[in-house]
Amino acid sequence: MSIAVFASGDGSNFEALVERSRNLQWPQSITLLVTDKADAGALDRARKLGISAVTIRPQDYESKEAYESVLLSLLRENGIEWILLAGFMRILGPVLLKAYPWRILNVHPSLLPAFRGKNALEQALAYGVRWSGVTVHWVDEGVDTGPIIDQKPILVEPNDTVETLQRKAQFVEHNLYPAVVYKLLTGKIQPPQGTPAD
Ligand code: GAR
Numbered sequence: 001m002s003i004a005v006f007a008s009g010d011g012s013n014f015e016a017l018v019e020r021s022r023n024l025q026w027p028q029s030i031t032l033l034v035t036d037k038a039d040a041g042a043l044d045r046a047r048k049l050g051i052s053a054v055t056i057r058p059q060d061y062e063s064k065e066a067y068e069s070v071l072l073s074l075l076r077e078n079g080i081e082w083i084l085l086a087g088f089m090r091i092l093g094p095v096l097l098k099a100y101p102w103r104i105l106n107v108h109p110s111l112l113p114a115f116r117g118k119n120a121l122e123q124a125l126a127y128g129v130r131w132s133g134v135t136v137h138w139v140d141e142g143v144d145t146g147p148i149i150d151q152k153p154i155l156v157e158p159n160d161t162v163e164t165l166q167r168k169a170q171f172v173e174h175n176l177y178p179a180v181v182y183k184l185l186t187g188k189i190q191p192p193q194g195t196p197a198d
């Protein structure tokens with residue numbers, strides 16, 4: 001059994017996860033990258049890292065259910081046990097949530113429950129918070145609503161921009177996310193009770 005990472009963009013978290021999994025010899029390997037965009041930068045990183053990558057675009061399917069059914073077949077063919085969302089900008093539906101109950105994690109650049117959804121850093125700057133942060137959480141059917149596993153704060157300085165805040169957030173993410181996954185794989189974190197799509 002192994003791990004898939006889902007990404008839509010640059011893939012810096014994907015790379016950080018793969019590097020850490022190799023350096024620490026995780027009990028399960030990251031063997032698959034899935035993107036929903038053919039131009040995702042994560043695809044170049046997968047090539048360099050020697051990890052299989054597949055792009056499946058939702059617009060090529062008639063419904064979310066049909067899209068996720070194709071994703072599910074791919075995951076099963078590849079013996080995937082865990083899914084790590086890393087900048088995957090889509091809300092998962094019941095097909096994947098029921099097939100992978102509490103087996104899907106996400107990283108989000110805010111101290112949830114503040115600033116859910118897209119543009120979390122812009123939202124934080126616009127609100128004028130002094131502290132922002134990063135959250136790793138279980139994925140349920142909502143937008144960044146699943147139970148929180150771990151968080152780290154980031155000080156917002158007066159001259160911070162979206163770009164500087166993003167650099168700070170990603171620096172934290174690249175350590176926090178792999179650390180959480182390692183704890184999960186070594187039994188130091190337990191999934192919640194019940195099913196996420198109830
Ligand atoms: C990350 O900062 C992640 O927290 C954010 O997208 C970025 C992807 O960067 N995710 C979200 O905003 C999810 N709501 P990456 O492609 O370089 O890993």
